[in-house]
Amino acid sequence: MAEPGVQSVERALDLLEILAELGGDAGLSELSEQSGLPLPTIHRLMRTLVARGYARRLPSRRYALGARMIRLGESAGRQLGAGARRHLARVARELGETANLAMLDGEMAVYVAQAASSHSMRMFTEVGRRVHLHSTGVGKALLGELPDAAVRDIADRAGLSPATDRTITDVDGLLAALAEIRERGYAVDDGEQEIGVRCFAVIVPGAPVPTALSVSGPAARVSFEFGERAVPVLHEVARDVGAELSEG
Amino acid sequence: MAEPGVQSVERALDLLEILAELGGDAGLSELSEQSGLPLPTIHRLMRTLVARGYARRLPSRRYALGARMIRLGESAGRQLGAGARRHLARVARELGETANLAMLDGEMAVYVAQAASSHSMRMFTEVGRRVHLHSTGVGKALLGELPDAAVRDIADRAGLSPATDRTITDVDGLLAALAEIRERGYAVDDGEQEIGVRCFAVIVPGAPVPTALSVSGPAARVSFEFGERAVPVLHEVARDVGAELSEG
DNA sequence: CCGTGTCGTTCCGCACTGTGGAATGCTGTT
DNA sequence: AACAGCATTCCACAGTGCGGAACGACACGG
Known part of the structure; x- marks a missing residue:
């Protein structure tokens, strides 16, 4: 500064x-x-x-x-959510699936905004909810921004609990996955948080807090072909969100 | 000050x-x-x-x-939740039902801590979740602390949506209920948020943010006789929680 | 209980940091 | 382009924030 x-x-x-x-x-x-x-x-x-x-x-x-910190935090979450929601709505509209925005919070990620898919069968993730980093798309995208030593530290503190039998539960496997994420520029949660659910996630550049944007839905609809179409949209919208979050 | x-x-x-x-x-x-x-x-x-x-x-x-406000808010919520949880655990232990701690947040209440009942059939309320004031025990207890004009203002802004057919949906009815709550010192949600669920709630004195403590469960177990036993425990624990929250 | 060590709290002279009126710049509307 | 409303910058000044020194509180061990 x-x-x-x-x-x-x-x-x-x-x-x-x-x-x-x-x-x-x-x-x-x-x-x-x-x-x-x-x-x-x-x-x-x-x-x-x-x-x-x-x-x-x-x-x-x-x-x-x-206690007053909680109140300010909640208000900020609502305001940011409202600001981000129109960008997320664009993801939901263009891709037809649920978009989420999540921030790094200690050894977890916290969802701060969502725009839902119009499908009846869709992801529902409550704003304010905290999720593990290693088993979610947004979480892995966030981890990919950290040095390996920090990832190991988080893995030590938070553990690598299996949400499904596809969850990465060893730190070397995780580090290898993160290297790949860094190289290709996006993360995939392929049934690692929830069976039958796939999620693509990218980092929001320039956000004051490490932040990730994702699109997710049933694996039947959110295929890897879908992902090839989705990732460029995510990157573009992530830039818009980042600009909005870092205003100033 | x-x-x-x-x-x-x-x-x-x-x-x-x-x-x-x-x-x-x-x-x-x-x-x-x-x-x-x-x-x-x-x-x-x-x-x-x-x-x-x-x-x-x-x-x-x-x-x-x-965005950084969110992070601080989440950390504060976790720390306070951890501190409050041992007090709430006492409610859960002595009364055998689920205890919750909630704070006023705009026109809603937000849950910040919980200690669950050991019964299989029990209340589950996610920490961080926001609920309406007019249809919950904690919410009505919090409203009881406000002047009538402020209550009317909140009712105007947030509305008095019916969660069940027992929910109070007119402001005069609500004000009458709040007068009663103020007089007797505790609030009751009698199937107003969820059918078949009853909740007793009291104010946490001295908290920096208006805060309420509740015990709730299935109406079959959480009877009015239960309430006569529960309310003194709630008041006592609320004082402990208030002391912890306002330390300084 | 007393002594000791560690850590927190208070005090106060000083200067540097925060201040706000005035001037200037920017933006949106007509 | 002109104007009004609002935001931004500047800088002299004094009051507010500062931190070293002294004192108080607390925990622990003998």
């Missing part, structure tokens, strides 16, 4: 991000190590965030994210 | 909250009206938030919440 922002706001956001990345709670010393800020500075900023409900102080004198 | 915080952080949070409350996008003038801050101040703060991905600037020069 070439243009410096308001320093104290940046610092407060840094602290919130550290708490989110730690996934639990942290003491001031940990926050100091991670942020490089002096304790009194952190203390003052955390006091502000606590007072506003965006962080909470535990009896152990450690800090965690606060 | 007796203790003033870091002013620029407070102001940045104010702007994010205004964007969330507006539910869509806003121009700088609107943000200025709502916040009382001068345009250049807002512009600089928004520039910082946009650069960090917490807000986006639209081609129309309007602003909306950004």
Whole structure:
């Protein structure tokens, strides 16, 4: 970021991000190590965030994210979903299958928008739902953006649980699949999350959070021939979505 | 709040909250009206938030919440859910039915934590799911905390759709029900969201976001006699949850 | 219980960072 | 093209944010 922002706001956001990345709670010393800020500075900023409900102080004198963060997160999800939905609707219209937009969230992906196919037999994925990375199209597309070491770390932490007997459950197999995804530019979930369901997914370039766009449906309709037609559409729409998400 | 915080952080949070409350996008003038801050101040703060991905600037020069907000919101939800779950587990253990924790989110409630009953026949409510206020126990408990004018406003915006033929669908009926809820200190969803399901809910005192705790299950088991036993437990646990959520 | 070590909290002088009025630029409408 | 409304930039200034030092709180071990 070439243009410096308001320093104290940046610092407060840094602290919130550290708490989110730690996934639990942290003491001031940990926050100091991670942020490089002096304790009194952190203390003052955390006091502000606590007072506003965006962080909470535990009896152990450690800090965690606060309830008001949920509200902002939900609102953002709805707004982004609304903005993205017209782009996803184009996928659904042109390809005739269900389009989904998902973001990287820790060791999982979370669906933030959807446009449904007009078919009676179609994918239904609830917005806000979190799914494993290794067994979904969007998840594998997101993993393909990470270095192998990060993929191994995620695999260690989240595990590679089998959703079906087609799910990749060993990290070497996964890494090989990701190398292929990187080379060809899209991911396929071929019955790995749900038997009889196929999904093609691509990365949304330029999104502030790693984001993937997918089209999916019954394998009978979403064939590999379908995929050859679908992938260019996905790439094109992904660019539009990325432009919308990164506006600014 | 007796203790003033870091002013620029407070102001940045104010702007994010205004964007969330507006539910869509806003121009700088609107943000200025709502916040009382001068345009250049807002512009600089928004520039910082946009650069960090917490807000986006639209081609129309309007602003909306950004993708990184989702991530923080999800992390907060998980952390708070984990913290609340041990309290909810106590409800589930003592009462033998499913306990849920939900927060007010615009004109809806969103579930943030759950502890399931050990019965095979039980409530299943996915964390992150949003539900209507007027037709759920937690929702009515939350509405009971609002002035009548605010309830009317929400009813206007969100509507009073019937989930079942027992759902309250007129605002005067709803206001009468809320008056009763306020007087007796708990809410009941008596087959209003789902036929054959009953739910008792109370407010979590002191939570930074309006929050409600409920216990629910099949009406055959969750009788009014059950409710007489359950409500004191709910109130007690709600106080514990409130203390945990408001720590600081 | 007391002492010690570790970590968190408070204080306050200082300067740098955030501020907002004024000027300028941009956009949309007629 | 002109105009009105809104957004963006600039910069002098002072007030707000800062962090080192001192103090307080807590946990642990003897």
